[in-house]
Amino acid sequence: MDEIDVSKLKEYLDYDPETGVFVWKKPLGNRRLGHVAGSFNKRAKVFRVGIFGVQFCGNYLALFMTTGRYP
Numbered sequence: 566m567d568e569i570d571v572s573k574l575k576e577y578l579d580y581d582p583e584t585g586v587f588v589w590k591k592p593l594g595n596r597r598l599g600h601v602a603g604s605f606n607k608r609a610k611v612f613r614v615g616i617f618g619v620q621f622c623g624n625y626l627a628l629f630m631t632t633g634r635y636p
Contacts, residue, residue: 573635580630
C-alpha cells in the first residue's frame with residue numbers, strides 16, 4: 566500500500582480495536598466529523614471504508630492502521 570500511508574489515514578479516521586468501529590476525525594467531502602465510517606456490502610458480505618478514492622476492506626484497513634502493514 567504505497568499510495569496512502571498510515572499517518573494520512575489516521576488524520577481522517579479513528580479506529581477502535583475493541584469495537585471494530587471506524588469514525589471520521591476530520592470532515593472529508595460529505596463525510597462528517599464523528600460519524601461512523603464505512604458500510605456493509607451485503608452482496609460481497611464485507612465491510613468497506615472508502616477514503617481518497619480507495620475502497621478498503623474493513624479488516625484489512627484495521628490491520629493497516631494498527632500495524633502499518635497492508636495484507
